[in-house]
Amino acid sequence: MNLDHTRTILKSTRINPDLLDVCLDVTNALEGLDEERGSFLTYSFFVNSVDNLKPGEKLLAALNFLSTFEYAILDAHAYLDGDRGEPIILSDKTFHDMAKTGILVHPDDGEIVKDPMSKVRLFFSLRSEENLVE
Amino acid sequence: MMHNGTSFDNGLAWMFAQSHEERLSILENILTGCYQKLTDGRKDNQKHNEDALSIAIVNMLQMLSIDAEHDRKKGGHCDITVRARENFLWIGEAKIHSGYSWLEDGFAQLSKRYGLSQYGRDHGEIIIYHRGRNSGAIILKWHDRLFEKHEGITLEEDCIKDHMFFRTSHSCRATGRKFFIRHIIIPMLHDPEK
Numbered sequence: 001m002n003l004d005h006t007r008t009i010l011k012s013t014r015i016n017p018d019l020l021d022v023c024l025d026v027t028n029a030l031e032g033l034d035e036e037r038g039s040f041l042t043y044s045f046f047v048n049s050v051d052n053l054k055p056g057e058k059l060l061a062a063l064n065f066l067s068t069f070e071y072a073i074l075d076a077h078a079y080l081d082g083d084r085g086e087p088i089i090l091s092d093k094t095f096h097d098m099a100k101t102g103i104l105v106h107p108d109d110g111e112i113v114k115d116p117m118s119k120v121r122l123f124f125s126l127r128s129e130e131n132l133v134e
Numbered sequence: 135m136m137h138n139g140t141s142f143d144n145g146l147a148w149m150f151a152q153s154h155e156e157r158l159s160i161l162e163n164i165l166t167g168c169y170q171k172l173t174d175g176r177k178d179n180q181k182h183n184e185d186a187l188s189i190a191i192v193n194m195l196q197m198l199s200i201d202a203e204h205d206r207k208k209g210g211h212c213d214i215t216v217r218a219r220e221n222f223l224w225i226g227e228a229k230i231h232s233g234y235s236w237l238e239d240g241f242a243q244l245s246k247r248y249g250l251s252q253y254g255r256d257h258g259e260i261i262i263y264h265r266g267r268n269s270g271a272i273i274l275k276w277h278d279r280l281f282e283k284h285e286g287i288t289l290e291e292d293c294i295k296d297h298m299f300f301r302t303s304h305s306c307r308a309t310g311r312k313f314f315i316r317h318i319i320i321p322m323l324h325d326p327e328k
Contacts, residue, residue, distance in 0.1 A: 064199035
């Protein structure tokens with residue numbers, strides 16, 4: 001994925017300069033990722049891949065921005081921590097409903113998950129090239 | 135992590151919005167919170183001009199990673215624009231209330247600028263910063279004037295009594311689709327009685 005256009009667009013926005021820097025760093029971390037690798041990008045991936053990242057909320061804010069602005073390059077998703085530590089991908093609708101109601105039905109066994117908030121994690125995927133706005 | 139009404143929740147809701155209708159609902163909910171902050175901070179923002187008030191709203195939106203911008207135009211009109219993925223666009227025309235001719239201009243701006251109503255780009259807002267008394271009477275008078283002077287406008291929602299806003303729609307000349315405008319007043323009178 002060529003992200004030169006994204007970098008140009010980001011630099012033309014009027015977002016907070018600190019946020020802009022993190023957005024650019026995240027964009028750089030995405031450069032060269034193939035479709036498979038870019039389909040499951042955890043928060044840890046970004047923490048480890050973005051240089052000079054200072055602790056704080058700016059990374060999540062940057063991921064939010066890059067997932068929602070007009071030229072979004074990421075899609076946001078969520079997974080549930082499985083009992084053996086494996087990620088159980090939640091459909092966007094399931095996560096969406098959980099965010100509204102606080103109730104999560106386990107996708108595999110249909111049981112209500114206790115304290116779902118502590119077990120659900122965000123992850124991101126690269127938007128496919130054909131969906132990118134030029 | 136979510137659904138507790140915190141700004142963290144609002145940020146996540148924005149991130150996971152599934153449709154333009156949902157984006158709009160989330161945005162209006164967030165804006166209501168922003169306006170409340172202006173009301174609550176009215177003692178400290180009395181000397182702020184329109185730019186400063188609109189910039190304050192934009193800053194609050196940006197803190198939630200919403201792609202919001204403020205544009206200052208001639209004649210004192212201050213625009214707030216919000217853009218999002220899938221071609222979403224929302225615009226607010228804002229002014230400190232000093233008469234109704236501006237409201238007429240603001241309505242004309244939104245009507246003509248968005249003469250091209252499209253999916254996800256069919257909602258706007260007239261934001262009235264009001265430092266005088268009886269904001270409820272002002273928005274009601276604006277409502278009455280609007281319908282007296284303009285044909286082809288439909289009242290979509292009347293929340294003047296409880297929430298100080300009403301919503302109109304009109305038919306876009308170019309596309310025939312409806313364009314919706316929320317007219318909202320923000321009470322900012324600071325007149326402490328001792």
